[in-house]
Amino acid sequence: MAVAERSGARRPSSRSIVVVLLLVVMLIADGGVEVPRAEGLSIGINYGQIADNLPSPSRVSWLLRSMQVSKVKLYDADPHVLSAFLDTDVEFVVGIGNENVSAMVDPAAAQAWIQRHVQPYLPSTRITCITVGNEVFKGNDTALKANLLPAMQSVYQALAALGLQGRVNVTTAHSLDIMGTSFPPSAGAFRADVVPYMQPLLGFLSMARSPFLINCYPYFAYKADPGNVPLAYVLFQPNAGVTDTNTKLNYDNMLYAQVDSVYAAIQALGHTDIDVKISETGWPSGGDPDEAGATPEYAGTYIGNLLQRIEMKQGTPLRPSVPIDVYVFALFNENLKPGPASERHYGLFYPDGTPVYNVGLRGYLPPMDYSRGTRSKSSELDKSTYVSLSSDKLRKRIVVDNDFDHCGFTWPARIVEVILMASRSQKWHHTDSEVELTEDWGGYAANARIV
Incomplete structure (x- = not known):
């Protein structure tokens, strides 16, 4: 497996609109989304x-x-x-x-x-x-x-x-x-x-x-x-x-x-x-x-x-x-x-990421890779699908790139609420058509285009 990309990785283009979803802190309890203790x-x-x-x-x-x-x-x-x-x-x-x-x-x-x-x-x-x-x-x-x-x-x-x-x-x-x-x-x-x-x-x-x-x-x-x-x-x-x-x-x-x-x-x-x-x-x-x-x-x-x-x-x-x-x-x-x-049978989780029993430990296991050839054309760059990035009070509506493969999985096009904990430095860079978030959770870069 390749070592994960570092901050400052490839910038977005009109074709490739990338969002690296690092620290999707989703403790799904009682049907809601709970942000865990920092x-x-x-x-x-x-x-x-x-x-x-x-x-x-x-x-x-x-x-x-x-x-x-x-x-x-x-x-x-x-x-x-x-x-x-x-x-x-x-x-x-x-x-x-x-x-x-x-x-x-x-x-x-x-x-x-x-x-x-x-x-x-x-x-x-x-x-x-x-x-x-x-x-x-x-x-x-x-x-x-x-x-x-x-x-x-x-x-x-x-x-x-x-x-x-x-x-x-x-x-x-x-x-x-x-x-x-x-x-x-x-x-x-x-x-x-x-x-x-x-x-x-x-x-x-x-x-x-x-x-x-x-x-x-x-x-x-x-x-x-x-x-x-x-x-x-x-x-x-x-x-x-x-x-x-x-x-x-x-x-x-x-x-x-x-x-x-x-x-x-x-x-x-x-x-x-x-x-x-x-x-x-x-x-x-x-x-x-x-x-x-x-x-x-x-x-x-x-x-x-x-x-x-x-x-x-x-x-x-x-x-x-x-x-x-x-x-x-x-x-x-x-x-x-x-x-x-x-x-x-000592595991807290089954291999699919579901808890074996409920003790309040719930986490998010990303979907597995799927072949690019199995995706329909209609799913590529679907502008009705977006991710909302929160950084302090700044929120941008962006498109997810279905072709982006990172950390061993491809994120499918769907609505996801990503909460980036404001505990570390964040920098936003703007151009006429793009907005790039560079953050240092794990050294990854999150790149997105304004819709």
Whole structure:
């Protein structure tokens, strides 16, 4: 996919009348159009791609920006995705897969990886963190476990050599099964077999000022023992909670208890200066018959209540003044993921952009490309179709060019209300027959002819 055009792209002519619709901030709720908060959502979203039916990255870029999502986590460094988000101010976590971790031990390989997958996109795409491996200690690959920290160190040193130290963090994401003890939270401790790896890894994170990433799924606890795990406790619903007998802190939900148990385990190894971030959490909307609780109702309740707490900037009982930092899993249902059926039902959205359940997260997914040969002549430059561009108090009636193809889709001729948030600089240039809006949302240019 080609990198998106920059500001100052082609000017309009009598034949080509172009409107680049950037930031069509359409949160369609209750049949209306709602402009989202300018500051964006505080939550991050995992963008996995183990599927054969997902929309193109450029269309996904529109979807996420229309939702005002400001943080995205990848499991690789897909160049198509990173290109689609050039100059959008969306913050990215990119990943080095487990299959490539051992190769990263070689400093030259680590530097080459960054030069190919990270450096070309900076600063236009905001890559702020690299995860080296994912849930490495969940498996039995002893070589992978031994190579994890040296690989992280090589990547960190390569960033420094390229002048990127301090701009891009280096860390890894862990499964909660690294914990030997997780309750009460204050007694949290890593598994004995993990400690020899974890001790020096924590030293690295402390030195590099990088976060500790943990994948937390209260759903797994409920699925394993639905008769004894209170549903309200895992879904953030009103309940009496559980009190830590050591600290006397009360926990009204399992997720916060899991996070604080990780903090306790880190502190037990001598570190109090490492932030814990939730790199994955979610709830499946479907599953196999033996997967208790995998329903749209429970998934919507879990995500909806979690979103409310995040927007309240709530911290855990152990660290109430530190808002939890969460990446929800996942953006889409991924139909090729292996394992039980629930693994293919964690998405907030279906591939066509419609929500799997209603938690107030609604965005705009542009239409797919269609062949120029399928359009009728009457649809070309139909002057009854227009777009209304609002810029402060200035509004111009303009014609949409049906032949304009940008960001992986062609905008069809129809009436659309485009609201350009007046939070950044805008310049209008006039000629006798044309008006050109040049704006810097994402570095695109919006060009239009007066009708």
